[in-house]
Amino acid sequence: GIILGIETSCDDTGAAVVTTDRRVLGESLHSQLQIHLNHGGIIPPIARHLHEQNIGRIIREATDKANVSLEDIDAIATTVKPGLALSLLVGVKWGKDMCLKGEKPFIPIHHMEAHALTARMLENINFPYLVLLISGGHCLLAVAKGINDFLLLGRSIDDAPGEAFDKTARRLKLHNMDAGSSLSGGAAIEHYAKQGNPEAFQFPTPMYKYRDCNWSFAGLKFIALRHILREERKHGITRFYEVEGSDLVPSLPDICASFQHAVVMHLCKKIQRGMIYAEMKNLIPENNRILVVSGGVACNDYVKRGISIVCEEYGYKLVCPPKNLCTDNGVMIAWNGVEKWRENIDVVPHTELDTVDIEAKSPFGTDLQDE
Ligand code: ATP
Protein backbone atom coordinates (compact mmCIF):
# COMPACT_ATOMS: atom_id res chain seq x y z
CA GLY A 1 0.00 0.00 0.00
CA ILE A 2 0.97 3.66 -0.50
CA ILE A 3 -0.17 6.36 1.91
CA LEU A 4 0.10 10.14 1.63
CA GLY A 5 0.46 12.00 4.93
CA ILE A 6 -0.32 15.67 5.53
CA GLU A 7 0.73 17.68 8.61
CA THR A 8 -0.28 21.28 9.39
CA SER A 9 -1.01 21.21 13.13
CA CYS A 10 1.33 24.00 14.17
CA ASP A 11 3.99 25.87 12.22
CA ASP A 12 5.31 23.21 9.86
CA THR A 13 3.68 22.32 6.58
CA GLY A 14 4.64 18.73 5.85
CA ALA A 15 3.74 16.00 3.39
CA ALA A 16 5.15 12.55 2.69
CA VAL A 17 4.46 9.37 0.80
CA VAL A 18 5.21 6.19 2.77
CA THR A 19 4.66 2.54 1.85
CA THR A 20 3.41 -0.32 4.01
CA ASP A 21 6.87 -1.86 3.75
CA ARG A 22 8.34 1.19 5.54
CA ARG A 23 9.82 3.01 2.60
CA VAL A 24 9.66 6.81 2.49
CA LEU A 25 9.11 7.40 -1.22
CA GLY A 26 9.05 11.18 -1.03
CA GLU A 27 8.72 13.95 1.51
CA SER A 28 8.68 17.71 1.75
CA LEU A 29 8.57 20.19 4.59
CA HIS A 30 8.19 23.94 4.93
CA SER A 31 9.09 25.46 8.29
CA GLN A 32 7.63 28.78 9.42
CA LEU A 33 10.16 29.05 12.26
CA GLN A 34 12.06 32.06 10.90
CA ILE A 35 8.89 34.14 10.46
CA HIS A 36 7.55 33.25 13.90
CA LEU A 37 10.94 34.03 15.49
CA ASN A 38 10.62 37.56 14.10
CA HIS A 39 7.15 37.89 15.66
CA GLY A 40 8.18 36.53 19.04
CA GLY A 41 5.79 33.61 18.77
CA ILE A 42 3.20 31.95 16.60
CA ILE A 43 0.27 34.11 15.54
CA PRO A 44 -2.44 31.66 14.37
CA PRO A 45 -3.82 33.68 11.39
CA ILE A 46 -0.27 34.16 10.10
CA ALA A 47 0.42 30.44 10.52
CA ARG A 48 -2.76 29.64 8.58
CA HIS A 49 -1.81 32.04 5.81
CA LEU A 50 1.64 30.47 5.47
CA HIS A 51 0.17 26.96 5.41
CA GLU A 52 -2.24 28.02 2.67
CA GLN A 53 0.61 29.54 0.68
CA ASN A 54 2.79 26.45 0.87
CA ILE A 55 0.67 23.34 1.20
CA GLY A 56 -0.03 22.85 -2.51
CA ARG A 57 3.66 23.00 -3.38
CA ILE A 58 4.66 20.78 -0.44
CA ILE A 59 2.21 18.02 -1.38
CA ARG A 60 3.28 18.25 -5.02
CA GLU A 61 6.96 18.03 -4.06
CA ALA A 62 6.34 14.95 -1.92
CA THR A 63 4.33 13.13 -4.61
CA ASP A 64 6.74 14.19 -7.37
CA LYS A 65 9.73 12.89 -5.44
CA ALA A 66 7.79 9.67 -4.82
CA ASN A 67 6.81 9.59 -8.48
CA VAL A 68 3.19 8.79 -7.64
CA SER A 69 -0.08 10.35 -8.71
CA LEU A 70 -3.32 10.53 -6.73
CA GLU A 71 -4.43 7.31 -8.43
CA ASP A 72 -1.46 5.37 -7.04
CA ILE A 73 -2.22 6.42 -3.47
CA ASP A 74 -4.36 4.09 -1.34
CA ALA A 75 -5.40 6.54 1.35
CA ILE A 76 -4.65 10.02 2.68
CA ALA A 77 -3.75 10.49 6.35
CA THR A 78 -4.06 13.96 7.84
CA THR A 79 -3.48 15.42 11.30
CA VAL A 80 -6.88 16.41 12.72
CA LYS A 81 -5.84 17.10 16.34
CA PRO A 82 -4.42 18.48 18.55
CA GLY A 83 -3.01 21.81 17.43
CA LEU A 84 -3.98 25.27 16.29
CA ALA A 85 -7.48 25.04 14.81
CA LEU A 86 -6.71 27.52 12.04
CA SER A 87 -3.61 25.57 11.03
CA LEU A 88 -5.23 22.13 11.25
CA LEU A 89 -8.11 23.18 9.02
CA VAL A 90 -5.77 23.94 6.11
CA GLY A 91 -4.39 20.40 6.04
CA VAL A 92 -7.77 18.80 6.68
CA LYS A 93 -9.34 20.73 3.81
CA TRP A 94 -6.57 19.70 1.39
CA GLY A 95 -6.65 16.10 2.55
CA LYS A 96 -10.41 15.85 2.23
CA ASP A 97 -10.52 17.63 -1.12
CA MET A 98 -7.98 15.17 -2.49
CA CYS A 99 -9.90 12.22 -1.02
CA LEU A 100 -13.08 13.47 -2.65
CA LYS A 101 -11.38 13.96 -5.99
CA GLY A 102 -9.59 10.61 -5.99
CA GLU A 103 -12.30 8.67 -4.11
CA LYS A 104 -9.80 7.65 -1.47
CA PRO A 105 -10.34 6.93 2.22
CA PHE A 106 -9.46 9.71 4.66
CA ILE A 107 -7.50 8.65 7.75
CA PRO A 108 -7.68 11.10 10.68
CA ILE A 109 -4.44 11.22 12.65
CA HIS A 110 -3.78 12.30 16.23
CA HIS A 111 -0.53 14.27 16.08
CA MET A 112 0.89 12.94 19.37
CA GLU A 113 0.07 9.32 18.51
CA ALA A 114 1.98 9.85 15.26
CA HIS A 115 5.00 11.11 17.26
CA ALA A 116 4.69 8.01 19.46
CA LEU A 117 4.57 5.50 16.58
CA THR A 118 7.25 6.84 14.19
CA ALA A 119 9.95 4.71 15.81
CA ARG A 120 8.14 1.58 14.56
CA MET A 121 8.84 2.65 10.98
CA LEU A 122 12.57 2.72 11.71
CA GLU A 123 13.01 -0.54 13.58
CA ASN A 124 11.10 -3.53 14.85
CA ILE A 125 9.42 -2.39 18.01
CA ASN A 126 6.58 -4.44 19.44
CA PHE A 127 3.80 -3.25 21.73
CA PRO A 128 3.69 -2.56 24.60
CA TYR A 129 6.55 -0.11 24.98
CA LEU A 130 7.14 3.06 26.97
CA VAL A 131 7.06 6.38 25.14
CA LEU A 132 8.07 9.89 26.22
CA LEU A 133 6.91 12.80 24.08
CA ILE A 134 8.64 16.10 24.81
CA SER A 135 7.89 19.03 22.55
CA GLY A 136 6.78 22.63 22.37
CA GLY A 137 3.21 21.80 23.31
CA HIS A 138 3.39 18.51 25.17
CA CYS A 139 5.09 16.45 27.81
CA LEU A 140 3.67 12.94 28.03
CA LEU A 141 4.78 9.59 29.35
CA ALA A 142 2.65 6.70 28.14
CA VAL A 143 2.54 3.00 27.51
CA ALA A 144 1.99 2.40 23.80
CA LYS A 145 -0.18 -0.73 23.93
CA GLY A 146 -1.36 -0.70 20.34
CA ILE A 147 -1.80 1.51 17.28
CA ASN A 148 -4.93 2.96 18.81
CA ASP A 149 -4.33 2.15 22.43
CA PHE A 150 -2.26 4.30 24.79
CA LEU A 151 -2.14 4.38 28.57
CA LEU A 152 -1.16 7.78 29.91
CA LEU A 153 1.19 7.59 32.92
CA GLY A 154 2.13 11.24 33.33
CA ARG A 155 2.08 14.69 31.80
CA SER A 156 3.09 18.26 32.51
CA ILE A 157 0.66 20.12 34.74
CA ASP A 158 1.71 23.45 33.20
CA ASP A 159 4.30 24.29 30.51
CA ALA A 160 5.76 21.77 28.12
CA PRO A 161 9.57 21.58 28.26
CA GLY A 162 9.95 23.03 24.74
CA GLU A 163 7.80 25.97 25.79
CA ALA A 164 10.02 26.58 28.83
CA PHE A 165 13.09 26.40 26.56
CA ASP A 166 11.51 28.79 24.05
CA LYS A 167 10.46 31.39 26.65
CA THR A 168 13.80 31.30 28.45
CA ALA A 169 15.64 31.66 25.14
CA ARG A 170 13.37 34.55 24.27
CA ARG A 171 14.17 36.28 27.55
CA LEU A 172 17.88 35.75 26.98
CA LYS A 173 17.32 37.23 23.51
CA LEU A 174 19.22 34.38 21.94
CA HIS A 175 17.35 35.03 18.68
CA ASN A 176 19.31 38.31 18.43
CA MET A 177 22.63 36.53 18.62
CA ASP A 178 24.42 35.13 15.60
CA ALA A 179 24.22 31.47 16.44
CA GLY A 180 20.72 31.73 17.88
CA SER A 181 19.08 33.68 15.09
CA SER A 182 18.03 30.70 13.02
CA LEU A 183 17.48 28.16 15.79
CA SER A 184 14.44 27.25 17.86
CA GLY A 185 14.69 28.36 21.48
CA GLY A 186 15.60 24.89 22.66
CA ALA A 187 18.30 24.42 20.05
CA ALA A 188 19.74 27.88 20.86
CA ILE A 189 19.92 27.06 24.58
CA GLU A 190 21.60 23.74 23.80
CA HIS A 191 24.13 25.58 21.65
CA TYR A 192 25.11 28.15 24.30
CA ALA A 193 24.95 25.61 27.12
CA LYS A 194 27.89 23.77 25.56
CA GLN A 195 30.22 26.52 26.81
CA GLY A 196 28.56 26.77 30.21
CA ASN A 197 28.74 25.20 33.65
CA PRO A 198 25.55 23.27 34.53
CA GLU A 199 26.16 23.81 38.23
CA ALA A 200 26.75 27.56 38.14
CA PHE A 201 23.13 28.48 38.88
CA GLN A 202 20.83 26.78 41.33
CA PHE A 203 17.44 25.44 40.36
CA PRO A 204 14.92 23.74 42.62
CA THR A 205 13.55 20.24 42.05
CA PRO A 206 9.93 20.66 40.99
CA MET A 207 7.22 18.40 42.39
CA TYR A 208 9.63 16.47 44.60
CA LYS A 209 6.86 15.73 47.08
CA TYR A 210 4.75 13.95 44.49
CA ARG A 211 5.37 10.33 43.73
CA ASP A 212 3.51 10.37 40.43
CA CYS A 213 4.96 10.82 36.95
CA ASN A 214 3.79 14.38 36.35
CA TRP A 215 6.02 17.29 35.48
CA SER A 216 5.99 21.04 36.01
CA PHE A 217 8.26 23.28 33.97
CA ALA A 218 6.74 26.69 34.68
CA GLY A 219 8.66 27.01 37.96
CA LEU A 220 12.01 26.32 36.28
CA LYS A 221 11.17 28.97 33.71
CA PHE A 222 10.48 31.54 36.46
CA ILE A 223 13.69 30.69 38.32
CA ALA A 224 15.61 31.13 35.07
CA LEU A 225 13.98 34.54 34.67
CA ARG A 226 15.00 35.48 38.22
CA HIS A 227 18.61 34.47 37.56
CA ILE A 228 18.58 36.52 34.36
CA LEU A 229 17.19 39.61 36.10
CA ARG A 230 19.75 39.33 38.86
CA GLU A 231 22.62 38.98 36.41
CA GLU A 232 21.36 41.95 34.42
CA ARG A 233 21.29 44.06 37.53
CA LYS A 234 24.72 42.88 38.57
CA HIS A 235 26.18 43.87 35.21
CA GLY A 236 24.16 47.06 35.03
CA ILE A 237 22.50 46.16 31.77
CA THR A 238 18.96 45.91 30.63
CA ARG A 239 19.71 43.80 27.67
CA PHE A 240 21.67 40.81 28.58
CA TYR A 241 23.61 40.37 25.37
CA GLU A 242 24.70 44.01 25.02
CA VAL A 243 27.85 44.33 27.02
CA GLU A 244 30.38 46.76 25.71
CA GLY A 245 33.01 45.14 23.57
CA SER A 246 31.44 41.71 23.52
CA ASP A 247 28.23 39.95 22.65
CA LEU A 248 28.30 37.51 25.47
CA VAL A 249 28.05 38.07 29.19
CA PRO A 250 30.17 35.40 30.88
CA SER A 251 27.17 34.03 32.74
CA LEU A 252 24.89 33.57 29.72
CA PRO A 253 26.23 30.11 28.82
CA ASP A 254 26.11 29.20 32.51
CA ILE A 255 22.43 30.12 32.76
CA CYS A 256 21.70 28.07 29.62
CA ALA A 257 23.65 25.08 30.93
CA SER A 258 22.14 25.22 34.42
CA PHE A 259 18.60 25.61 33.12
CA GLN A 260 19.05 22.77 30.64
CA HIS A 261 20.51 20.60 33.38
CA ALA A 262 17.54 21.31 35.67
CA VAL A 263 15.09 20.38 32.91
CA VAL A 264 16.92 17.11 32.27
CA MET A 265 17.08 16.21 35.97
CA HIS A 266 13.36 16.82 36.34
CA LEU A 267 12.56 14.81 33.20
CA CYS A 268 14.75 11.94 34.36
CA LYS A 269 13.37 11.73 37.90
CA LYS A 270 9.84 11.28 36.62
CA ILE A 271 10.86 8.85 33.87
CA GLN A 272 12.45 6.82 36.64
CA ARG A 273 9.17 6.90 38.56
CA GLY A 274 7.33 5.80 35.44
CA MET A 275 9.69 2.85 35.02
CA ILE A 276 9.22 1.82 38.65
CA TYR A 277 5.45 2.09 38.25
CA ALA A 278 5.52 0.11 34.99
CA GLU A 279 7.45 -2.65 36.72
CA MET A 280 5.11 -2.67 39.73
CA LYS A 281 2.05 -2.98 37.52
CA ASN A 282 3.70 -5.27 35.00
CA LEU A 283 2.95 -2.90 32.13
CA ILE A 284 6.05 -3.65 30.08
CA PRO A 285 7.25 -7.24 29.68
CA GLU A 286 10.82 -7.84 30.75
CA ASN A 287 11.91 -8.80 27.24
CA ASN A 288 10.47 -5.63 25.71
CA ARG A 289 11.90 -2.85 27.86
CA ILE A 290 12.01 -0.08 25.29
CA LEU A 291 11.68 3.65 25.83
CA VAL A 292 10.90 5.66 22.71
CA VAL A 293 11.63 9.38 23.07
CA SER A 294 10.37 11.82 20.48
CA GLY A 295 9.15 15.40 19.97
CA GLY A 296 11.31 18.47 19.31
CA VAL A 297 13.06 18.44 22.71
CA ALA A 298 14.30 14.92 21.90
CA CYS A 299 16.69 16.63 19.44
CA ASN A 300 18.71 17.75 22.46
CA ASP A 301 21.83 15.64 23.00
CA TYR A 302 22.17 16.61 26.67
CA VAL A 303 18.56 15.50 27.24
CA LYS A 304 19.22 12.22 25.44
CA ARG A 305 22.39 11.58 27.45
CA GLY A 306 20.50 12.09 30.71
CA ILE A 307 17.67 9.80 29.69
CA SER A 308 20.10 7.13 28.47
CA ILE A 309 21.57 6.94 31.98
CA VAL A 310 18.13 6.22 33.47
CA CYS A 311 17.48 3.66 30.74
CA GLU A 312 20.72 1.87 31.47
CA GLU A 313 19.92 1.71 35.16
CA TYR A 314 16.49 0.17 34.58
CA GLY A 315 17.40 -2.10 31.69
CA TYR A 316 15.57 -0.17 28.98
CA LYS A 317 16.69 0.26 25.41
CA LEU A 318 16.48 3.92 24.41
CA VAL A 319 15.13 4.54 20.92
CA CYS A 320 15.15 8.08 19.60
CA PRO A 321 14.32 8.83 15.94
CA PRO A 322 16.69 11.14 14.02
CA LYS A 323 16.10 14.86 14.53
CA ASN A 324 14.06 15.42 11.37
CA LEU A 325 11.58 12.76 12.55
CA CYS A 326 11.47 14.06 16.15
CA THR A 327 10.19 17.49 15.14
CA ASP A 328 6.96 17.87 13.18
CA ASN A 329 6.99 16.27 9.74
CA GLY A 330 4.78 14.61 7.14
CA VAL A 331 6.49 11.22 7.34
CA MET A 332 5.18 10.43 10.82
CA ILE A 333 1.62 11.25 9.73
CA ALA A 334 1.91 9.04 6.64
CA TRP A 335 3.41 6.24 8.76
CA ASN A 336 0.56 6.44 11.28
CA GLY A 337 -1.73 6.29 8.24
CA VAL A 338 0.04 3.11 7.12
CA GLU A 339 -0.42 1.55 10.54
CA LYS A 340 -4.13 2.38 10.64
CA TRP A 341 -4.72 1.45 7.00
CA ARG A 342 -3.14 -1.98 7.48
CA GLU A 343 -5.39 -2.67 10.44
CA ASN A 344 -8.42 -0.93 9.03
CA ILE A 345 -8.60 1.41 11.99
CA ASP A 346 -10.41 4.71 11.59
CA VAL A 347 -10.25 4.47 7.83
CA VAL A 348 -13.48 6.26 7.17
CA PRO A 349 -14.80 7.01 3.73
CA HIS A 350 -14.95 10.68 3.02
CA THR A 351 -18.24 12.32 4.03
CA GLU A 352 -18.41 16.05 4.53
CA LEU A 353 -15.93 18.68 3.60
CA ASP A 354 -15.63 21.14 6.41
CA THR A 355 -15.53 19.36 9.73
CA VAL A 356 -12.44 18.74 11.84
CA ASP A 357 -14.51 16.89 14.34
CA ILE A 358 -13.47 13.37 13.50
CA GLU A 359 -13.38 11.13 16.53
CA ALA A 360 -9.88 9.85 17.11
CA LYS A 361 -10.17 8.73 20.69
CA SER A 362 -6.97 9.26 22.56
CA PRO A 363 -5.94 9.68 26.18
CA PHE A 364 -3.57 12.35 24.87
CA GLY A 365 -6.58 14.64 24.60
CA THR A 366 -8.50 16.16 21.78
CA ASP A 367 -8.36 19.85 22.61
CA LEU A 368 -7.79 22.30 19.86
CA GLN A 369 -5.51 25.04 21.13
CA ASP A 370 -6.38 28.41 19.74
CA GLU A 371 -6.51 31.93 21.00
P1 ATP B 1 3.63 19.54 19.65
O1 ATP B 1 4.23 18.34 19.01
O2 ATP B 1 3.42 19.38 21.09
O3 ATP B 1 2.41 20.03 18.94
P2 ATP B 1 5.51 21.45 18.49
O4 ATP B 1 4.67 21.65 17.33
O5 ATP B 1 6.14 22.62 19.15
O6 ATP B 1 4.71 20.70 19.60
P3 ATP B 1 7.98 20.00 17.75
O7 ATP B 1 8.39 20.41 16.37
O8 ATP B 1 7.93 18.55 18.03
O9 ATP B 1 6.56 20.45 18.02
O10 ATP B 1 8.93 20.69 18.81
C1 ATP B 1 9.37 22.03 18.80
C2 ATP B 1 9.94 22.33 20.16
O11 ATP B 1 11.14 21.60 20.35
C3 ATP B 1 10.27 23.79 20.40
O12 ATP B 1 9.75 24.19 21.64
C4 ATP B 1 11.80 23.80 20.41
O13 ATP B 1 12.34 24.80 21.27
C5 ATP B 1 12.13 22.42 20.93
N1 ATP B 1 13.47 22.01 20.52
C6 ATP B 1 13.94 21.84 19.27
N2 ATP B 1 15.26 21.53 19.29
C7 ATP B 1 15.63 21.48 20.60
C8 ATP B 1 16.84 21.21 21.29
N3 ATP B 1 17.98 20.93 20.64
N4 ATP B 1 16.82 21.25 22.64
C9 ATP B 1 15.67 21.53 23.31
N5 ATP B 1 14.51 21.80 22.73
C10 ATP B 1 14.47 21.78 21.39
Ligand code: FE
Ligand atom coordinates in the same frame (compact mmCIF):
# COMPACT_ATOMS: atom_id res chain seq x y z
FE1 FE C 1 4.86 17.89 17.23
